[in-house]
Each structure stands twice: as C-alpha cells, then as structure tokens.
Amino acid sequence: MMPGRIIGVSLDSAGKPALRMAMQTREQHIRRDKATSNICTAQALLANMAAMYAVYHGPEGLKEIADRVHGLASVFAHGLKKLGTVDVPELSFFDTVKVKCVDAKAIADAAYKKEINLRIVDSNTFTVSFDETATLGDVDKLFEVFAGGNSVSFTAESLASEVETSIPLGLARKSPYLTHPIFNSYHTEHELLRYLHKLQAKDLSLCHSMIPLGSCTMKLNATVEMIPVTWPEFANIHPFAPTEQALGYQEMFKDLGELLCTITGFDSFSLQPNAGAAGEYAGLMVIRAYHLSRGDSRRNVCIIPVSAHGTNPASAAMCGMKIVSVGTDSKGNINIEDVRKAAEAHKNDLSALMVTYPSTHGVYEEGIDEICKIIHDNGGQVYMDGANMNAQVGLTSPGWIGADVCHLNLHKTFCIPHGGGGPGMGPIGVRKHLVPFLPSHPVVPTGGIPTPEKTQPLGTISAAPWGSALILPISYTYIAMMGSKGLTDASKIAILNANYMAKRLENHYPILFRGVNGTVAHEFIVDLRGFKQTASIEAEDVAKRLIDYGFHGPTMSWPVPGTLMIEPTESESKAELDRFCDALISIREEISEIENGKADINNNVLKGAPHPPSLLMGDAWTKPYSREYAAFPAAWLRGAKFWPTTGRVDNVYGDRNLVCTLLSVSPMAEEQAEATA
Numbered sequence: 001m002m003p004g005r006i007i008g009v010s011l012d013s014a015g016k017p018a019l020r021m022a023m024q025t026r027e028q029h030i031r032r033d034k035a036t037s038n039i040c041t042a043q044a045l046l047a048n049m050a051a052m053y054a055v056y057h058g059p060e061g062l063k064e065i066a067d068r069v070h071g072l073a074s075v076f077a078h079g080l081k082k083l084g085t086v087d088v089p090e091l092s093f094f095d096t097v098k099v100k101c102v103d104a105k106a107i108a109d110a111a112y113k114k115e116i117n118l119r120i121v122d123s124n125t126f127t128v129s130f131d132e133t134a135t136l137g138d139v140d141k142l143f144e145v146f147a148g149g150n151s152v153s154f155t156a157e158s159l160a161s162e163v164e165t166s167i168p169l170g171l172a173r174k175s176p177y178l179t180h181p182i183f184n185s186y187h188t189e190h191e192l193l194r195y196l197h198k199l200q201a202k203d204l205s206l207c208h209s210m211i212p213l214g215s216c217t218m219k220l221n222a223t224v225e226m227i228p229v230t231w232p233e234f235a236n237i238h239p240f241a242p243t244e245q246a247l248g249y250q251e252m253f254k255d256l257g258e259l260l261c262t263i264t265g266f267d268s269f270s271l272q273p274n275a276g277a278a279g280e281y282a283g284l285m286v287i288r289a290y291h292l293s294r295g296d297s298r299r300n301v302c303i304i305p306v307s308a309h310g311t312n313p314a315s316a317a318m319c320g321m322k323i324v325s326v327g328t329d330s331k332g333n334i335n336i337e338d339v340r341k342a343a344e345a346h347k348n349d350l351s352a353l354m355v356t357y358p359s360t361h362g363v364y365e366e367g368i369d370e371i372c373k374i375i376h377d378n379g380g381q382v383y384m385d386g387a388n389m390n391a392q393v394g395l396t397s398p399g400w401i402g403a404d405v406c407h408l409n410l411h412k413t414f415c416i417p418h419g420g421g422g423p424g425m426g427p428i429g430v431r432k433h434l435v436p437f438l439p440s441h442p443v444v445p446t447g448g449i450p451t452p453e454k455t456q457p458l459g460t461i462s463a464a465p466w467g468s469a470l471i472l473p474i475s476y477t478y479i480a481m482m483g484s485k486g487l488t489d490a491s492k493i494a495i496l497n498a499n500y501m502a503k504r505l506e507n508h509y510p511i512l513f514r515g516v517n518g519t520v521a522h523e524f525i526v527d528l529r530g531f532k533q534t535a536s537i538e539a540e541d542v543a544k545r546l547i548d549y550g551f552h553g554p555t556m557s558w559p560v561p562g563t564l565m566i567e568p569t570e571s572e573s574k575a576e577l578d579r580f581c582d583a584l585i586s587i588r589e590e591i592s593e594i595e596n597g598k599a600d601i602n603n604n605v606l607k608g609a610p611h612p613p614s615l616l617m618g619d620a621w622t623k624p625y626s627r628e629y630a631a632f633p634a635a636w637l638r639g640a641k642f643w644p645t646t647g648r649v650d651n652v653y654g655d656r657n658l659v660c661t662l663l664s665v666s667p668m669a670e671e672q673a674e675a676t677a
C-alpha cells in the first residue's frame with residue numbers, strides 16, 4: 001500500500017547486485033484504479049539536487065551551514081532587543097524570529113524600501129527568516145530598518161560574540177547522521193564534478209541516440225530554451241514573492257496561457273498542476289465541481305477505455321469516481337457501441353469520459369467526435385488526455401474535436417526535459433463553462449471565478465500558485481521561436497517520421513494498428529507476440545538487445561502486452577531514424593537465426609543481452625556466439641559505443657526482494673556500492 005516507487009536490490013546475469021525499480025514500472029500501469037498514487041512524472045531531478053547538496057556538504061558541512069543560519073537569526077533577535085523598538089517574544093527558534101510590534105505593515109514597508117520582504121502574520125506580528133545566502137550585512141540593514149532613522153550603535157558582527165543558541169539542549173541532535181560513504185566522500189568541487197559525471201556516464205540519454213519511447217515524446221530539449229532557467233530573475237525568486245516584484249513572470253503566465261488557448265481551442269488555462277497526472281486530477285475535480293454547482297451530485301461515473309494510460313484510472317479513483325471500463329475493437333479503436341451502452345446505462349450518474357487522441361494505439365480515431373457527442377448527450381463531460389498533442393498542434397485541437405478539459409504535458413510536447421522522472425508541468429485548458437471552477441490558491445488567486453455561495457469550488461492543486469513556474473520559460477521559448485507555422489510543421493514531421501519508420505519496418509515486423517488509409521499517427525506499435533512461439537523471444541529480449549546497438553528501448557508492453565511502441569518525434573534526422581530501423585531489422589535477422597535453428601533457442605545474443613564490458617572482457621567466455629558480435633553488431637558502434645554497466649537484471653528476484661538495505665560503511669562495501677550504483 002506504500003505509494004511511490006520502490007527501489008529494491010536484484011541480481012544481474014553475472015550475479016552482481018543491481019538496484020532496480022520494483023514491478024519494473026510505475027504501479028498505475030499494473031494496478032490501474034487500485035494504485036496508491038497517480039504520480040507518473042515526478043520531482044526526481046529536484047530530489048537529486050537536494051541529495052547532491054547533502055553529498056557535497058556532508059554531515060559536518062550541513063551542520064556548519066545550520067549553525068551559521070541560526071547564528072544570524074540569533075544576532076538579529078539579540079540586536080532587536082538592544083534597540084528596544086519592538087518586542088521579541090522569548091521563544092526558541094532555529095532560522096525564523098517572530099517579532100511583535102504596534103504596526104507590522106509600517107515596518108514591512110520600511111524594509112521593502114531596502115529591498116527586503118518581511119512576512120506579515122497579522123497587524124502586530126511579522127516573522128524574519130534567514131538562510132545560508134544571508135550575510136551579517138543583511139542583518140545590519142535590518143537593524144537600520146528597526147532603528148527608525150536613528151543611528152545604530154552596534155553592528156551584527158560586534159554582537160556575534162554575545163549571543164547564545166536558543167535551541168533547547170534537549171532538542172540538540174547527538175546521534176550520527178548521513179553516515180553512508182556517499183555523504184562522506186565528495187566534499188571538493190572537483191570530486192563532486194567527477195562523481196556527477198561518473199553517474200551521468202552510466203545513463204543513455206538523448207546526447208547518445210534517439211529515445212523512441214512511445215507516448216513520452218522524447219524530443220529535442222534545445223539549449224537555447226533551457227538557458228532562461230539559469231537566469232537569476234527566474235531562478236531566485238520565491239513562489240510567494242509579492243506579484244508586483246515578479247511582473248515578468250506575470251506577463252509570461254498570461255502570454256503562455258493565451259498561446260496554449262490558441263493551440264488547444266480552449267477558453268482558459270490553469271498553470272497550476274505539476275504534471276500530466278496532476279492535470280488529470282485537477283481536470284476531473286473541475287468537472288466534479290461543475291456537476292455539483294448544477295446540483296448534479298450523483299454524477300460520479302468515469303468511463304475509461306482499457307487502453308488508457310494507467311494514470312487515467314488512478315486519477316479518477318483519487319477523485320472518488322466509479323470507473324467503468326470500455327474495450328477496443330480489433331483495429332485498436334475504442335468500441336463506440338460499448339461507449340454508447342455504458343453512457344446510456346449511466347445517463348443519470350455519468351460524470352466524464354477520459355480519452356486520448358490520437359489513441360494510445362497510435363491512430364487518429366475516426367469516431368472521436370461521435371464519442372464526444374455520446375458523452376455530452378448523456379450529461380457527461382469529455383476529459384482529453386493531452387499526452388499525444390504532438391500529433392495535434394496546428395492540425396486539429398481538443399477544443400475543436402469536442403473535449404471540455406484537457407491537460408498538456410509541457411514536458412512532452414513543449415520541450416521541457418523529463419528523462420528520469422521530471423520535473424514536469426501539466427497545465428489544464430477548459431471550455432468557457434468550466435472556467436469558474438479552475439484551481440486557485442489561498443495566498444495568491446490564480447484563476448477560477450469566485451461565486452457568491454462558494455468562493456472557489458475546486459480549491460488548490462499544488463503548493464505553489466503556478467506550479468513549477470521556473471520551467472515554463474522552456475515551453476514559452478519553444479512556442480515563441482517556432483511560431484504557428486513552425487509548430488504545425490513539427491506535428492507534420494513527427495507524423496511523417498513515424499510513418500516512414502512504420503513503412504520501413506513493416507516488411508520485417510507486423511505493425512499492430514493503422515488508420516483507415518493505412519497510416520499511423522505520430523507513434524506506432526510493433527507486434528512481437530508471434531516470436532514467443534517461433535523463437536521463444538519476448539519484447540524484453542528485443543528491448544535489451546537494442547542496448548547493445550546503442551539505443552534506449554521503446555515503450556514496452558503498453559498499451560498492448562508483448563509489443564513495442566515507437567515514437568520518433570520531429571527532432572530526429574532521417575539518418576537517425578534509419579539507424580534505429582537498421583538496428584531493429586538486424587535484430588529481426590538474429591531472431592531468424594533462432595527460428596531456423598542456427599542459434600540456440602535458450603542461449604543466444606538476444607537472451608544474453610545486454611552485454612556489459614565486465615562480461616565481454618572476462619577470461620571465461622562460454623557463449624555460443626562471439627564476443628565481438630555481441631558487442632559490435634553494427635558498423636556505427638565502432639565509432640561510438642555506449643557501454644551498458646550491468647547485465648540483464650533478474651526481474652522476478654527483484655520483485656520478491658523489495659527491501660533495499662544500505663550497505664555498511666566499510667571500504668569494501670564502498671567498492672561494492674560503486675560497482676552497483
């Protein structure tokens with residue numbers, strides 16, 4: 001029942017320990033509406049930044065920082081008592097000092113003139129917080145504010161020796177912490193640089209080759225789009241800084257919202273949800289609030305096709321909805337008669353349909369407008385999952401098709417990098433009748449239209465008013481640079497690239513679904529199920545062998561078990577598309593060797609993949625195929641080879657050993673940790 005991703009210890013093909021995500025994937029895909037969380041794109045990058053802060057500073061460095069922060073707060077409190085213009089209650093504190101006074105607003109205004117924001121709690125109270133970026137000079141500035149124009153007879157530095165800690169003895173930590181070698185090894189910048197580089201070198205990224213993950217839209221994250229994220233004007237502002245100090249942000253929110261309205265055909269956007277799945281939750285809550293506002297308190301049923309992304313049922317369940325599944329037909333389209341039956345059976349309690357377009361099967365579903373009409377005729381709202389917007393932008397739109405709400409994955413279609421789990425942004429767009437119900441925020445109103453009865457029917461989706469606002473410049477820059485023609489061309493080329501690959505591969509592998517004119521949308525599914533019979537080969541074997549060819553596997557076994565879903569995006573050149581096709585075609589030949597008995601059915605290059613250097617360079621080589629062919633099955637690998645660091649990881653062992661024990665602090669364990677990390 002524990003939400004989140006569980007990392008456990010498994011073993012690789014050589015028996016070495018290997019860290020692995022349990023259940024191989026996010027739990028929503030397996031547990032659907034019984035999942036404990038709908039989170040897919042997460043805050044993994046940000047969690048890593050926090051972890052690296054601890055790696056760099058270590059236990060002693062962190063304590064030093066904390067001592068200094070507490071020292072600044074203590075000097076500040078001590079100085080205020082000396083000045084005597086305000087009242088500092090005798091409280092124990094760490095970094096935040098509470099101050100009582102006659103007129104908190106007047107003091108905050110005086111601080112504001114010196115470019116310091118103080119937090120007003122009530123008319124007689126405010127608080128002042130310090131962190132490691134604050135200096136003694138900042139404290140002196142504050143003293144000037146509180147002296148009310150009179151000169152101050154002391155400096156923060158001169159008080160430093162007089163102050164004592166205000167942390168009660170009983171609360172001071174005495175037990176050791178951060179004892180793992182990772183937190184005690186990399187305390188110089190050079191060491192940290194090398195450590196980070198060592199880690200990233202184990203990762204295959206878009207720097208090496210295309211990552212054809214269907215539904216994930218792994219497109220170019222252009223450097224020029226990323227640069228504004230580093231600008232202090234964007235990066236160093238607090239989410240609750242007064243809005244008049246962040247007018248650039250305000251302008252971007254407004255412009256970006258309008259651009260997204262134009263792209264989707266909607267009337268308003270909320271930039272609050274932090275990922276697609278958060279957008280799903282927000283959108284469904286908007287629909288719920290809409291029904292409730294009309295007295296439709298019984299509308300609680302959500303129709304979801306079985307082919308939907310796992311977050312759809314997980315989000316609907318989080319909203320307390322009852323999920324009714326509908327199937328797909330042999331061509332991969334939603335079974336319209338099933339939808340009609342389900343909608344009519346629930347016409348008194350139908351809340352919404354969740355639908356992805358083009359479908360998760362990679363086809364433009366011809367019946368989509370009819371499906372929307374059936375839902376509307378039976379009193380429901382249409383939620384469109386916008387993950388496949390890369391096949392719509394400039395060509396069609398959710399609003400035009402008939403959806404009422406849609407989330408956009410800005411980290412897919414609109415260029416925010418999201419490899420490894422985020423961060424993302426999942427803003428939602430809505431049609432006019434849903435605008436009053438959009439999320440708002442108790443500190444900073446962000447949207448929705450307050451109604452006399454209930455000020456905000458929906459409430460708040462994220463802790464920060466505009467979600468992960470810092471990454472919005474990436475999408476904003478992308479849209480601004482591309483313009484309407486560029487964006488439309490991108491969709492066309494994404495579709496062209498997918499069709500080119502499907503055409504090249506169709507003579508070698510069955511392509512599972514196509515539209516009525518024989519084409520696919522921006523992604524397509526390669527069917528590998530037949531090879532289980534003919535060669536005992538499964539989708540995983542092909543995905544792992546692709547690593548030897550220097551590629552990341554495509555999306556595996558979703559939405560159809562035993563298949564691979566390929567999405568090339570518009571960013572890839574014809575040469576790269578061909579290279580990937582060549583790899584898959586070459587792997588098809590390797591499968592043929594098993595089929596015609598030339599290769600052993602249990603011991604072959606596919607079953608043995610991936611082949612790490614530790615295996616290839618070992619003295620004992622007992623495989624029936626050559627080391628050279630295992631490592632260099634294609635000519636391009638001679639010029640640049642991405643070396644996997646581990647052999648095939650045992651999935652079953654990993655699922656049965658969920659407990660990840662921290663390796664003990666000894667030099668040998670450290671080596672072992674190195675080997676497996």
Ligand SMILES: *Cc1c(COP(=O)(O)O)cnc(C)c1O
Nearest residue numbers: 040041215275276277309387424
């Ligand atoms: C990625 C994706 C989601 C979830 O979006 P996150 O941003 O990862 O939460 C939902 N539906 C589909 C079809 C997707 O591809």
